[in-house]
Structures are given as structure tokens and as C-alpha cells.
Amino acid sequence: xxxxxxxxxxxxxxxxxxxxxxxxxxxxxxxxxxxxxxxxxxxxxxxxxxxxxxxxxxxxxxxxxxxxxxxxxxxxxxxxxxxxxxxxxxxxxxxxxxxxxxxxxxxxxxxxxxxxxxxxxxxxxxxxxxxxxxxxxxxxxxxxxxxxxxxxxxxxxxxxxxxxxxxxxxxxxxxxxxxxxxxxxxxxxxxxxxxxxxxxxxxxxxxxxxxxxxxxxxxxxxxxxxxxxxxxxxxxxxxxxxxxxxxxxxxxxxxxxxxxxxxxxxxxxxxxxxxxxxxxxxxxxxxxxxxxxxxxxxxxxxxxxxxxxxxxxxxxxxxxxxxxxxxxxxxxxxxxxxxxxxxxxxxxxxxxxxxxxxxxxxxxxxxxxxxxxxxxxxxxxxxxxxxxxxxxxxxxxxxxxxxxxxxxxxxxxxxxxxxxxxxxxxxxxxxxxxxxxxxxxxxxxxxxxxxxxxxxxxxxxxxxxxxxxxxxxxxxxxxxxxxxxxxxxxxxxxxxxxxxxxxxxxxxxxxxxxxxxxxxxxxxxxxxxxxxxxxxxxxxxxxxxxxxxxxxxxxxxxxxxxxxxxxxxxxxxxxxxxxxxxxxxxxxxxxxxxxxxxxxxxxxxxxxxxxxxxxxxxxxxxxxxxxxxxxxxxxxxxxxxxxxxxxxxxxxxxxxxxxxxxxxxxxxxxx
Numbered sequence: 001x002x003x004x005x006x007x008x009x010x011x012x013x014x015x016x017x018x019x020x021x022x023x024x025x026x027x028x029x030x031x032x033x034x035x036x037x038x039x040x041x042x043x044x045x046x047x048x049x050x051x052x053x054x055x056x057x058x059x060x061x062x063x064x065x066x067x068x069x070x071x072x073x074x075x076x077x078x079x080x081x082x083x084x085x086x087x088x089x090x091x092x093x094x095x096x097x098x099x100x101x102x103x104x105x106x107x108x109x110x111x112x113x114x115x116x117x118x119x120x121x122x123x124x125x126x127x128x129x130x131x132x133x134x135x136x137x138x139x140x141x142x143x144x145x146x147x148x149x150x151x152x153x154x155x156x157x158x159x160x161x162x163x164x165x166x167x168x169x170x171x172x173x174x175x176x177x178x179x180x181x182x183x184x185x186x187x188x189x190x191x192x193x194x195x196x197x198x199x200x201x202x203x204x205x206x207x208x209x210x211x212x213x214x215x216x217x218x219x220x221x222x223x224x225x226x227x228x229x230x231x232x233x234x235x236x237x238x239x240x241x242x243x244x245x246x247x248x249x250x251x252x253x254x255x256x257x258x259x260x261x262x263x264x265x266x267x268x269x270x271x272x273x274x275x276x277x278x279x280x281x282x283x284x285x286x287x288x289x290x291x292x293x294x295x296x297x298x299x300x301x302x303x304x305x306x307x308x309x310x311x312x313x314x315x316x317x318x319x320x321x322x323x324x325x326x327x328x329x330x331x332x333x334x335x336x337x338x339x340x341x342x343x344x345x346x347x348x349x350x351x352x353x354x355x356x357x358x359x360x361x362x363x364x365x366x367x368x369x370x371x372x373x374x375x376x377x378x379x380x381x382x383x384x385x386x387x388x389x390x391x392x393x394x395x396x397x398x399x400x401x402x403x404x405x406x407x408x409x410x411x412x413x414x415x416x417x418x419x420x421x422x423x424x425x426x427x428x429x430x431x432x433x434x435x436x437x438x439x440x441x442x443x444x445x446x447x448x449x450x451x452x453x454x455x456x457x458x459x460x461x462x463x464x465x466x467x468x469x470x471x472x473x474x475x476x477x478x479x480x481x482x483x484x485x486x487x488x489x490x491x492x493x494x495x496x497x498x499x500x501x502x503x504x505x506x507x508x509x510x511x512x513x514x515x516x517x518x519x520x521x522x523x524x525x526x527x528x529x530x531x532x533x534x535x536x537x538x539x540x541x542x543x544x545x546x547x548x549x550x551x552x553x554x555x556x557x558x559x560x561x562x563x564x565x566x567x568x569x570x571x572x573x574x575x576x577x578x579x580x581x582x583x584x585x586x587x588x589x590x591x592x593x594x595x596x597x598x599x600x601x602x603x604x605x606x607x608x609x610x611x612x613x614x615x616x617x618x619x620x621x622x623x624x625x626x627x628x629x630x631x632x633x634x635x636x637x638x639x640x641x642x643x644x645x646x647x648x649x650x651x652x653x654x655x656x657x658x659x660x661x662x663x664x665x666x667x668x669x670x671x
Contacts, residue, residue: 018122025115033115045094081135085519096262099491106487171244178234185227225285232268253356261349290330294425297323304436332527333410340403347391347499354385373449399503434559
């Protein structure tokens, strides 16, 4: 097969499945919908594996597939860049997406929107593949906006629920803020580089570095990189554009896994990595990236400690881990960032799908306070969730250990401004991550069985207002949880395998070999983090053994032990601490008041501006002056002229004589 056709097959196979399921869902039925979409993603995965083997053999591709239009020498094209970074992303996206598709067969079995959901997740996969395979900014922006649009549809999938509609609108609007910056960055590139092709722009990088932006006088490359990163802040949910991500839990669990693991939120990390030749020229932009990532990694982790919704705990862990990836980008350790992106995709998808399995087993209850002791009822879900949790906290030999410890080492070796704060944040984040992850694990799978406590009153109304609109079920009194069907547990097992082993086998070629040599550029003279790490690396096994004596390992173990003691042995202590530090708890419960600020400042400001424009602009200027004012002027003029139209001949004659006299006076004055 011609390789170009194989490249096209990767994104088009999921698109074909999405079209069939979306437009002809009623004709092909529920079985037909999941068959065509699962088959489409499976074909895409197989094609990605073949392309991966071709790239391993040393064959890369960078070229246009279709020219959309040309304007003033600027070409807008559909093209593919197939290199090691691209194929790694293709494999992650297609594999995780396939697991989510299979899982959805069981999870959404009773949902009336079955065909529509399969259409959406396949369309989501197509959008992400178009993004990662692009070789130009036009196609990148198309994929960027497409994943945003489909995420809007998926977060609001249960569109009869007000909370879901609020969440998808919030996600859409917050991402538009980031996308405005992203579009400005692309516009600056088009204006000053005269091209939107990656290779052409990167070839002119030194010319761009010597220019200044004409309006602000900033170094052009700094302006471009910060604008591009603002786009990444929206997509990859960095403070303060993170507020949409926890609310995205209003969508069904499979899409939570897909958004958080392999698509959308990883798009920003991928984009900055792809733009490494530009970011390496601006230490200011890199420091900005470093500090924003550190704030996100640390402060979003704190919020995970107080969450009671099982999906929201995992969501806040995603925010924190995205902060880790962003910190790695700021330290110029781009390969480490995408390495953590890859390992995180597997164990985060595993944790989300495990959470969904628990939700199914507990009859759609999501509150971890009403679980406990599920280990003996759901053994597969328990074991896979334990493996995912160990990978998340960076336990030695698990995949998350290799990527997370590499980030910590990279930040420690960084010399950029802000690296000290970033190092403190990622090290402290290890303890916080272990604490909230195993708080959830212990409350769900161990301890006393609390699911028999009916948390609804005798009228069936929920007493706990923290639960969202879709938490309206729960086990009946005396009912026991049950293990999920094989279509749910099989993806858990298949995701658990790479969550454990993939880091061990890939760290050497991805971080210290030449796998990313052609895709990622690092100026080692200015940013020596990767060079320092390379000198200290002596193999995956040695790294894991040494990790057992390191500070992060001690902190992680402390977090596990403390959560075990607090939530299994002495649950009265967390309650007492909460009362003792109530102001801090209130601050965390209100998520640092970001939402309140946005509602008052932006929404309130928009309402005030709208009211001012309505009162002053619409009512006073348009209605009062232009529309009604012109009508009143005509009416006044008509009333005035009507006074002269009396119908009396002597008055008309007097007017004629007065007019002749006035004309004669003017005439003689001119003469």
C-alpha cells in the first residue's frame, strides 16, 4: 500500500465510523453503531502500528496532501508530518480510544443516545488525529477547534440536565479565551514568517528571534510563544484557564477518560513540544510556562484532597499531572513532557474507566463516602485501580515513576528563573498526589461497607447537595455491588499492562536515545537539563532501585501511610482537622474562588456592559435618537409647516408680497 494512503486511513477510518453511526444510527441499530466505530478505530490503530514500524526503519514524511487555497503567497494546506513524535501520539490516541470504545459498549448499554455517543467519540478521535498529524498551523488549528467543538457535544451529552449544559458552555467559553491567544500567535507567525508550514517557519526561527513586535515592542519570538502557550493553557487546563476541566465530569465516564487521557488536554502539551524550535529562543516564555505549570501542579493537587465525587478526584489529579507536564516543557525537557503524556494516558484512562466500573457496580452512585469494602465484590476493578493508583503516584518500576521522577530531575537541573519554585511544587505534589489518590482508593475498596447506608431520604430526595445531577441512584438497602461485564473489565486489564511496564521499556530510547532527535530541538548550552539527566542515567532498573532511596519515594510512601491512618484507622482525625482549619477548607471547597471571580468580574462585567449598551446604546441612541428621534423631528417639522397652511387667501397673498420684498432687498444689496 502507498504510504500516503495509509496516512490518510488513520484519521479517515474513525471519521467514517462517526458518519455512519451519526447519520445512519437508526438504520444500522445499536449493534451496527458500535461495530462500525470500534472497527474504524481498530483499523486506525493497526495503520498507526504499521506507520510506527516504517518510522522505526528511518522513513519520515512531511508533505501536503491537499491544497485548500492560496492567497498572496500564503498556502493553506492539508498535510501530514510523520515523525517519531507524531507516531507516538498516534499510537496513544488510537489505543486509548479503542479501549474507550469497547468500554462504552458496556457502560452506555442502557442509554437512549447510544448511537449518538459512539458517533461523537469517533469524531473526537478523528479530530485529535488530524491535530497531531498536521504539518502546518492551519490544520493544527482545525484539529484544535474540532476537539473543542466535539468536547462541547460530549460534556453536554445528557443535554436535559442543567449541570451538563452549564458545564459544556463553560468549557466552550473558557477554551475560546485560550484559542484567542492561540490564533494571535498563528497570525504573528503568518505575518512575520510569511508561511504557516512548520518546516518553513522553523527554518526562519533565527530571523524571527531578531525581530520585535511593532505594536508592543516586545521581542517577536516571546510574543509568539506566549500567545501559543495561552492556547495551550486553555486546552491543557492550566491556571487560570483550568476551571472547565472539573466540570467536564458532567459528561459520561468514557468521555471523561478520553478527554483526560489521550485527547484534548494533551493537545497543548503536544503543541508546545512540536514548537520547541521556537520556545528554545525565548527564556522569558519558558519561565512563564514553568511557573504556570508549577502553580497548576501544586494548587490543583490540594483540591483533590477534599473531593468526594470519585470522578472529580481523578479529574483534579489530571489537572495536577498536566501541571507536571507543563513544568517539564518550561525546563526544556520536551521529551520528558511527552513521555509523561504517554505514561499518564494509560494509567489515567485506567483510573477513569475503573471509576466508571465502580459507578456501575454501585448503581450509579459516585460519592466515595458511600462506598467501602468493594475489593471482595469487584476484584478485577480493585486490582486494576490499585495498579493505576501506584502508577499515578510514581511507585518505582511503574510507568508513572519513570516519567514523574524524570520531570523532577529535569526541573532540579534547570537554571531558568522560577525553577526553584517549580522544583518545590513538583516535589510537594508527590506527597499530595499519593495522599488524595490513596484516600480515594481506601475509601472505595477497603474499610467498612458504607454503600448499604441509604443516602436518600424516605421521599427519594438527595440530602447531600454536593452530588451532581447524575448521582441520583445508589444501591438499595441490602443490595450488594457487582463486578462489571467483560466489555468493561477487558479494557481495564489491557490498560493496566502498559500502566505497569511501558515506562521501563521506553525511557531509554525516548529520553536518552535518539528517538525524538528529529522532532524535538533543545539548546543544551542554554538549557542543560536533559544533558545533566543523561549523564546520571544508568538504566531503567538502576533508576528504579535508586528511586527507592529518594525524597519523592519517601514522600509518596508518607502520603499512602497517612491516608491509610486517617481514613481507615482514625477517620475522626480528618473531621477534626477540617473543623480546626475551616477557613482553608472553605477556600478549597470554593476552588480558590476562581469561579466566583469569573462570575462577578467577567459574567457580571459582561452583564453590566450589556445593560449599559442596552440602556445607553439601544434605548437612548438607536431608539431614542436615531429611530424615535428622527420620527419626532419629522413630526415637529410637519406641525410647524402645517401652521403656515391655513387655507386663507389673504395670508398667502401677504406671504407672496413679503417674499418678493425680501428677494428685492437681497438683490439691491448685492448690486
